[in-house]
Amino acid sequence: MRKLRAFAxxxxxxxxxxxxxxVPTPSALAIDLKDMIYDPGQLKPVDSTLKVRPGQMxxxxxxxxxxxxxxxxxxxxxxxxxxxxxxxxxxxxxxSDQWPGYKMARELFEEREAMILGISVDNMPSLHAWAVxxxxxxxxxLSDFYPHGAVARKYGLLRTSGTSERAIVIIDKKGVIxxxxxxxxxxxxxxxxxxxxxxxxx
Amino acid sequence: xxxxxxALLALLLFCAPALAKPKVGDxxxxxxxxxxxxxxEAAYLGLAPGIKSFRLSQIKAEALLVEIFSMYCPRCQAxxxxxxxxxxNLTALPQGQKLKMxxxxxxxxxxxxxxxxxxxxxxxxxxxxxxxxxxxxxxxxLTPAYMVLKPVPGGKGFQVLLFQEGIxxxxxxxxxxxxxxxxxx
Numbered sequence: 001m002r003k004l005r006a007f008a009x010x011x012x013x014x015x016x017x018x019x020x021x022x023v024p025t026p027s028a029l030a031i032d033l034k035d036m037i038y039d040p041g042q043l044k045p046v047d048s049t050l051k052v053r054p055g056q057m058x059x060x061x062x063x064x065x066x067x068x069x070x071x072x073x074x075x076x077x078x079x080x081x082x083x084x085x086x087x088x089x090x091x092x093x094x095x096s097d098q099w100p101g102y103k104m105a106r107e108l109f110e111e112r113e114a115m116i117l118g119i120s121v122d123n124m125p126s127l128h129a130w131a132v133x134x135x136x137x138x139x140x141x142l143s144d145f146y147p148h149g150a151v152a153r154k155y156g157l158l159r160t161s162g163t164s165e166r167a168i169v170i171i172d173k174k175g176v177i178x179x180x181x182x183x184x185x186x187x188x189x190x191x192x193x194x195x196x197x198x199x200x201x202x
Numbered sequence: 203x204x205x206x207x208x209a210l211l212a213l214l215l216f217c218a219p220a221l222a223k224p225k226v227g228d229x230x231x232x233x234x235x236x237x238x239x240x241x242x243e244a245a246y247l248g249l250a251p252g253i254k255s256f257r258l259s260q261i262k263a264e265a266l267l268v269e270i271f272s273m274y275c276p277r278c279q280a281x282x283x284x285x286x287x288x289x290x291n292l293t294a295l296p297q298g299q300k301l302k303m304x305x306x307x308x309x310x311x312x313x314x315x316x317x318x319x320x321x322x323x324x325x326x327x328x329x330x331x332x333x334x335x336x337x338x339x340x341x342x343x344l345t346p347a348y349m350v351l352k353p354v355p356g357g358k359g360f361q362v363l364l365f366q367e368g369i370x371x372x373x374x375x376x377x378x379x380x381x382x383x384x385x386x387x
Contacts, residue, residue, distance in 0.1 A: 097272060097276075098274060100275070100276040101273055104274075104318075105321075108317065187309065190311045190314065190332075191273075191314050192314065195313070
């Protein structure tokens with residue numbers, strides 16, 4: 001009888017424990033993106049040599065997107081201008097601002113009949129988590145992870161560290177490269193420069 | 203050797219204010235903003251029409267409420283409407299002529315600032331800081347950041363009266379606090 005009572009008390013205590021212990025609220029569990037950022041410090045501004053130039057056909061590629069689809073550059077031919085936005089790495093300071101800026105500026109890209117293809121050499125799980133943290137993006141986010149940085153290498157945008165440059169390549173509806181530049185990796189490319197180059201395609 | 207140590211110490215002391223985040227009581231430099239404000243912005247700030255560049259001390263105000271923002275920063279995007287509300291509430295008050303608001307776009311070009319202004323229909327003056335000069339001088343704060351600054355007599359910079367980094371939970375309460383600490387009547 002005493003054992004039964006002890007068992008009952010233990011059971012009640014065990015069941016009640018979660019109520020007594022402080023349970024983290026969702027807001028306490030939430031982590032701001034800025035707290036997840038890894039800062040690599042100042043890096044060599046450009047660490048590769050471009051292999052493409054305006055006037056040539058853009059090398060075609062197919063890469064997996066965070067949505068699960070495979071995106072092929074040539075699928076946009078005849079339909080959209082394309083802005084390839086290479087960024088060095090997920091969860092780093094400049095990159096984590098750059099694409100949210102393009103998210104806000106969606107209308108400006110659409111007015112110029114342009115689709116962004118965001119490309120990083122990160123693997124898919126990291127890119128997926130990053131895109132979710134940015135509350136979704138309107139353009140495809142592509143993983144150039146395996147073979148590692150193959151597309152970045154093809155365009156001459158793979159740095160010796162294994163990340164890509166912070167680069168913009170603008171391709172017209174005929175598939176011809178109209179602008180290609182590796183920007184200083186430590187800074188965002190000026191949106192005004194991108195829009196100015198897109199305006200030249202109109 | 204002593205001279206080298208003294209030089210290093212002087213360099214450290216000189217650099218320290220620029221590296222540290224601002225806190226109440228700090229003195230920030232009176233920097234030049236090398237951009238022409240829009241005509242309504244110049245009028246609000248009490249600057250001469252057509253002015254091409256200006257120092258913060260040229261703004262006709264007893265205190266400034268400065269927002270450091272970036273067009274690219276999701277938190278700045280999320281808080282833009284609240285900041286608009288704070289500006290509208292401030293300018294509706296008599297004290298709005300004495301405490302004036304402006305935004306500084308850290309690392310933003312004039313084009314990027316104009317995109318941000320248009321996207322959120324922002325009524326307060328927004329000024330580009332494309333090369334991060336002001337951002338660095340103001341302690342490389344995370345965006346958005348807000349500070350109330352009071353000019354130090356003799357053009358010796360601005361004293362920090364209030365500093366807040368990140369999204370503000372209650373913008374009206376923050377404005378009330380800004381009005382209180384700035385002492386404008």
